[in-house]
Amino acid sequence: xxxERFPVEASHIMMFAxxxxxxxxxxxxxxxxxxxxFGGVIAPPTFxxxxxxxxxxxxxxxxxxxxxxxSAKEPSGAExxxxxxxxxxxxxxxxxxxxxxxxxxxxxxxxxxxxxxxKRGGTLSFEEKFFDYxxxxxxxxxxxxxxxxxxxxxxxxxx
Amino acid sequence: xxxSAATLQIGDSRTEVVLDNISRTQIVMxxxxxxxxxxxxxxxxxxxxxxxxxxxxAHGMLSMGATGKVLTDWVGDGRLTNYGVRFxxxxxxxxxxxxxxxxxxxxxxxxxxxxxxxxxTVNQDGKPVVIGTAxxxxxx
Numbered sequence: 001x002x003x004e005r006f007p008v009e010a011s012h013i014m015m016f017a018x019x020x021x022x023x024x025x026x027x028x029x030x031x032x033x034x035x036x037x038f039g040g041v042i043a044p045p046t047f048x049x050x051x052x053x054x055x056x057x058x059x060x061x062x063x064x065x066x067x068x069x070x071s072a073k074e075p076s077g078a079e080x081x082x083x084x085x086x087x088x089x090x091x092x093x094x095x096x097x098x099x100x101x102x103x104x105x106x107x108x109x110x111x112x113x114x115x116x117x118x119k120r121g122g123t124l125s126f127e128e129k130f131f132d133y134x135x136x137x138x139x140x141x142x143x144x145x146x147x148x149x150x151x152x153x154x155x156x157x158x159x
Numbered sequence: 160x161x162x163s164a165a166t167l168q169i170g171d172s173r174t175e176v177v178l179d180n181i182s183r184t185q186i187v188m189x190x191x192x193x194x195x196x197x198x199x200x201x202x203x204x205x206x207x208x209x210x211x212x213x214x215x216x217a218h219g220m221l222s223m224g225a226t227g228k229v230l231t232d233w234v235g236d237g238r239l240t241n242y243g244v245r246f247x248x249x250x251x252x253x254x255x256x257x258x259x260x261x262x263x264x265x266x267x268x269x270x271x272x273x274x275x276x277x278x279x280t281v282n283q284d285g286k287p288v289v290i291g292t293a294x295x296x297x298x299x
Contacts, residue, residue: 012192015188015191015192016192016193016224018188018192019185019188019189019191019192019193019221019224020189020221020224020225020227020228021177021178021185021225021228022177022224022225022227022228022231024228024231024232024236026236026237034236037236038236038237042236042237044224044227044231045224045227045230045231045239045242046220046223046224046227046242049193049194049195049220049224050192050193050194051194052193052194052195053193053194055194058194060194060195060196060197061194061196062196069198069205069209070196070198070201070202070205071198071202071204071205071208071209074204075204075205075208075209076205080209080210086246087219087220087246088245088246089243089244089245089246090219090220090223090243090244090246091241091242091243091244092239092241092242092243093240093241094239094240094241094242097236097237146243
């Protein structure tokens, strides 16, 4: 999910804030005193996830002229993007507040890999990846995201 | 408003309902804003007939995003330095999520004051859905 340019825009932040049920004016109203204190609306803590909107290879976005595995009137029959990989953990490190108006670049690094035995999922294979979100002009690191995904050797029972 | 270490004690906690009676539309809003359009979260035909789930379910990151509110409402805007969670149970339409943040430690490092929190979000049955930790920069 390397993304060359992730423009952080006020209206995108507003939509994201509404989507997580948090309409704090520091996220939604550039004219509020809360936002003015930062020189613009700031991003909620998990906003950098939305960089996938700017990922040209995002497999979870339908595109014109390409098969999409979701349904229309009926199931599409298209091959499902199914990796068996589940999102196990998500961590963020904030180096400073992220303010609307800046453009970030996202680079990806591999982390550790490890395994754990579980009664429900058999052997669980964990994989860690880091994403560094930096200001494209200054190179300053703004947010570091750490994703941990897991692939169970057997399908876990629905909990 | 920012928190001051002098007014905080280990064990202090805040609880907030962060999402009430989650609608399918709320989940669609998250898909649209985040760019995660996986049909598991919005497409009833796909999710029941192809993927084999009882119905659509919320993105884990919707629960994590909503849970952040109990932290930022307490510590103030732009004050978090770390926030991380494990996803422990799925969240379904109609669930209501209640998040609790608890002060675990207060420390000083390089002349700055930090508060460490644990955070747990449960559904309407008291079952945890996300469990995590956070750290915020606080005033002395």
